[in-house]
Amino acid sequence: MDKxxxxxxxxxxxxxxxxxxxxxxxxxxFSKNTKIKTxxxxxxxxxxxxxxxxxxxxxxxxxxxxxxxxxxxxxxxxPEYNHGYPGELKLLIDSALKEYEKKPxxxxxxxxxxxxxARMMQHLIPTLSKLGMIPIKDAAYFSVVKELFNQKGxxxxxxxxxxxxxxxxxxxxxxxxxxKEGRIKYPK
Amino acid sequence: MDKxxxxxxxxxxxxxxxxxxxxxxxxxxFSKNTKIKTxxxxxxxxxxxxxxxxxxxxxxxxxxxxxxxxxxxxxxxxPEYNHGYPGELKLLIDSALKEYEKKPxxxxxxxxxxxxxARMMQHLIPTLSKLGMIPIKDAAYFSVVKELFNQKGxxxxxxxxxxxxxxxxxxxxxxxxxxKEGRIKYPK
Amino acid sequence: MDKxxxxxxxxxxxxxxxxxxxxxxxxxxFSKNTKIKTxxxxxxxxxxxxxxxxxxxxxxxxxxxxxxxxxxxxxxxxPEYNHGYPGELKLLIDSALKEYEKKPxxxxxxxxxxxxxARMMQHLIPTLSKLGMIPIKDAAYFSVVKELFNQKGxxxxxxxxxxxxxxxxxxxxxxxxxxKEGRIKYPK
Amino acid sequence: MDKxxxxxxxxxxxxxxxxxxxxxxxxxxFSKNTKIKTxxxxxxxxxxxxxxxxxxxxxxxxxxxxxxxxxxxxxxxxPEYNHGYPGELKLLIDSALKEYEKKPxxxxxxxxxxxxxARMMQHLIPTLSKLGMIPIKDAAYFSVVKELFNQKGxxxxxxxxxxxxxxxxxxxxxxxxxxKEGRIKYPK
Numbered sequence: 001m002d003k004x005x006x007x008x009x010x011x012x013x014x015x016x017x018x019x020x021x022x023x024x025x026x027x028x029x030f031s032k033n034t035k036i037k038t039x040x041x042x043x044x045x046x047x048x049x050x051x052x053x054x055x056x057x058x059x060x061x062x063x064x065x066x067x068x069x070x071x072x073x074x075x076x077x078x079p080e081y082n083h084g085y086p087g088e089l090k091l092l093i094d095s096a097l098k099e100y101e102k103k104p105x106x107x108x109x110x111x112x113x114x115x116x117x118a119r120m121m122q123h124l125i126p127t128l129s130k131l132g133m134i135p136i137k138d139a140a141y142f143s144v145v146k147e148l149f150n151q152k153g154x155x156x157x158x159x160x161x162x163x164x165x166x167x168x169x170x171x172x173x174x175x176x177x178x179x180k181e182g183r184i185k186y187p188k
Numbered sequence: 189m190d191k192x193x194x195x196x197x198x199x200x201x202x203x204x205x206x207x208x209x210x211x212x213x214x215x216x217x218f219s220k221n222t223k224i225k226t227x228x229x230x231x232x233x234x235x236x237x238x239x240x241x242x243x244x245x246x247x248x249x250x251x252x253x254x255x256x257x258x259x260x261x262x263x264x265x266x267p268e269y270n271h272g273y274p275g276e277l278k279l280l281i282d283s284a285l286k287e288y289e290k291k292p293x294x295x296x297x298x299x300x301x302x303x304x305x306a307r308m309m310q311h312l313i314p315t316l317s318k319l320g321m322i323p324i325k326d327a328a329y330f331s332v333v334k335e336l337f338n339q340k341g342x343x344x345x346x347x348x349x350x351x352x353x354x355x356x357x358x359x360x361x362x363x364x365x366x367x368k369e370g371r372i373k374y375p376k
Numbered sequence: 377m378d379k380x381x382x383x384x385x386x387x388x389x390x391x392x393x394x395x396x397x398x399x400x401x402x403x404x405x406f407s408k409n410t411k412i413k414t415x416x417x418x419x420x421x422x423x424x425x426x427x428x429x430x431x432x433x434x435x436x437x438x439x440x441x442x443x444x445x446x447x448x449x450x451x452x453x454x455p456e457y458n459h460g461y462p463g464e465l466k467l468l469i470d471s472a473l474k475e476y477e478k479k480p481x482x483x484x485x486x487x488x489x490x491x492x493x494a495r496m497m498q499h500l501i502p503t504l505s506k507l508g509m510i511p512i513k514d515a516a517y518f519s520v521v522k523e524l525f526n527q528k529g530x531x532x533x534x535x536x537x538x539x540x541x542x543x544x545x546x547x548x549x550x551x552x553x554x555x556k557e558g559r560i561k562y563p564k
Numbered sequence: 565m566d567k568x569x570x571x572x573x574x575x576x577x578x579x580x581x582x583x584x585x586x587x588x589x590x591x592x593x594f595s596k597n598t599k600i601k602t603x604x605x606x607x608x609x610x611x612x613x614x615x616x617x618x619x620x621x622x623x624x625x626x627x628x629x630x631x632x633x634x635x636x637x638x639x640x641x642x643p644e645y646n647h648g649y650p651g652e653l654k655l656l657i658d659s660a661l662k663e664y665e666k667k668p669x670x671x672x673x674x675x676x677x678x679x680x681x682a683r684m685m686q687h688l689i690p691t692l693s694k695l696g697m698i699p700i701k702d703a704a705y706f707s708v709v710k711e712l713f714n715q716k717g718x719x720x721x722x723x724x725x726x727x728x729x730x731x732x733x734x735x736x737x738x739x740x741x742x743x744k745e746g747r748i749k750y751p752k
Contacts, residue, residue, distance in 0.1 A: 012239075013239045014239040014241060015239060015240060015241065015244070047237070048236055048237040048239070048279075049236040049237045051200075051201045051202040051203060051236070052202075052203060053202060053204070081278070082281065082282055082318050083314050083315050083318040083498070084278055084311060084314075086279075086282075087274075087275040087276060087277070087278030087279030087280075087281075087282060088239065088275060088279065089275070090269075090272055090274065090275030090278060091236075091274075091275030091279075092275075093270065093275075094269045094270055094274075094275060114490065114492070114517065114519065115491060115492070115494045115517065116490070116491070118491045118494050118495050119314070119494050119495065119498050121495075122459070122495050122498045122499075122690050123272060123311045123498075125689060125690045125693055126272075126307070126685070126686050126689045126690065127270050127271050127272040129689055129693070129699050129701065130270050130271040130701060131270055132701040134698050135693050137665070137693065137694060137695070141490065143490065174750060177746075177750070178742060178743065178745070178746030178749075178750065179742065181742070181745075181746075182738070182742030182745070182746075185742075186738060186741070186742065302680070302705065302707065303679060303680070303682045303705065304678070304679070306679045306682050306683050307682050307683065307685075307686050309502070309683075310502050310686045310687075311686075313501060313502045314497070314498050314501045314502065317501055317505070317511050317513065318513060319513070320513040322510050325477070325505065325506060325507070325508040329678065329679065331678065362558070362562060365558075365562070366554060366555065366557070366558030366561075366562065369554070369557075369558070370550070370554030370555075370558075373554075374550060374553070374554065389615045390615045390617060391615055391616060391617065391620075392617070423613075424612050424613045424615070424655075425611075425612045425613055427577045427578045427579055427612070427652070428578075428579060429578060429579065429580070432579075457654075457658045458657065458658055458691050458694050458695055459690050459691050459694040460649075460687060460691040461648075461654070462654065462658075463651040463652060463653070463654035463656075463657075463658060464615070464651060464655065465651065466645075466648055466649070466650065466651030466654060467612075467650075467651030467652065468651075469646065469651075470645045470646055470650075495690070499648060499687040502647050502683070503646050503647050503648040506646050506647040507646055
């Protein structure tokens, strides 16, 4: 079995996005504490105006589809806007199809409020499930994000967050490994 | 009291969108059968790549905010993609804020499947509600959209659809009128 | 116009429910700070085994239907169980139909976690909307409920909660008043 | 590896429930066309008045917990009431916890309307996911249920439904098998 590959998607392109700090922290923790190959993907690298259906070939979106094809799972770091997900995240998700199937996904929510993206996840989960992904049981809620990092950009209460992320990574890797073995052993 | 104004938003920019036919039919019915001022707004006229938060002034989105400010209600015609709403629709919705408050909204769902956009509405409703809109009780479900129009682009079973839309328009107008009177009589 | 009547529903029957304290606090605040007639309704007073559809007459549920008929709005205080609403709350909601129409509803969420019932609300809102209620824009999130009250059962940070509830009550009453006038002036 | 066991839950207790016919058809198809051990579980056999939290031992609900413990997956047949799931289904789901983990679930929706339970599923999926279940990609939508069966109680268009169910069973069994192997090979 090949080495696992699990990219991390920063799912907002908005000016002054706070989620960037969270995504970098998650990427950092994942890189250091698992031996899994990863990559931090910035949604800004994809054309937000892309409205080509997923069944049409598109050079702009080809890189995203290739990354997903190689991936054995996904971590999405995204904020909640008006109790839903960012539009650009949905545009990107909708631009692939078969590439998601039988792979686990973990969601790290970010919010300026105390709710930490929980409502956005309620909407992301059925969509990811429809695409054949497996949203794992646990999630991380980065609430009141403006107070989470110190002036040097370091997260406060680091150990608390490390513990939360460890639980999520463990569960994600269990599924990534088991489902990869399943995809190899029992191809359709 | 000024005349009511209720625009109709075509909420997908995707190539080969089927919702355009539905939006035109809804616009046509609304224009003919109510005496309400309206306008068909194509989401393609707004920059999909716009990621300016709603609290920042933006020339690109100014027209949308002005239209909403004048509006006494809204009709959204939108498809369901992967059991959620189109990303471009969320980008546009997220680009205004106070402009939505205390105004009713009706949703016409479009789908290539038999479900008619019902799942997308489950996600649109809490977001519109959070913005202070009043999603009305009834909705229209334009299921299996590829079979709904004849070769000349005319809707089949017109009377059935007229009856469905009449019920929705009646409810929308009740709220538009009552809430406009309320906004005038009891300003904050 | 008759005096407004807005009952408050405690929406969990579970043993050792923490939401009872919250419901009593909300009831207390609503009674003291508005001049609106109210009543605290305990869902335990209704038979959970009620499985009669809403279109059939049922003596067990008649009191609930009568209360709703007289009501000009509703406040629901309910916990989140497994990211959804309590089953008994849905059973009670499903036991009436026309009685909900054109009336506003405010939700106060309760949770042992930090999320305060936000996910449960995402599911309650479309259901209440389908029944013709108007879920108001704001909500109260009573997170980590075990730490909210002191040993004497008094809420900590009372002023913070009073401010949150005042905003909700103001919005609820605006809709209750405007929609009652609308129901009288423009009956169907 | 032991033989797989996948029970089928009829998730409504309502008088005159139409979902019973659908559950029997699904049970029949699953029994005949897979070699998997199954059982049709009627939610009426569990006390709806059960309000004991899942972390407390409860003789009334012990049988449900034991069935889940033995199960390698689950099929839920349930109607949509007011765009959500039946309250009694949520009460039963909430009465267990760890028993659901790392097991797939398929949902068969039933509706008197044309929507086939799609909205109810949007709410069931995040709850089942939070409990550690894996909602599979596809679902069955038994829309306009009153017209689906002939006077002898036989389903019309049997081949269409067999094809839909086959796809669901195949996917469910893939996950049941792969995850069971995973649970054995990589216990926590």
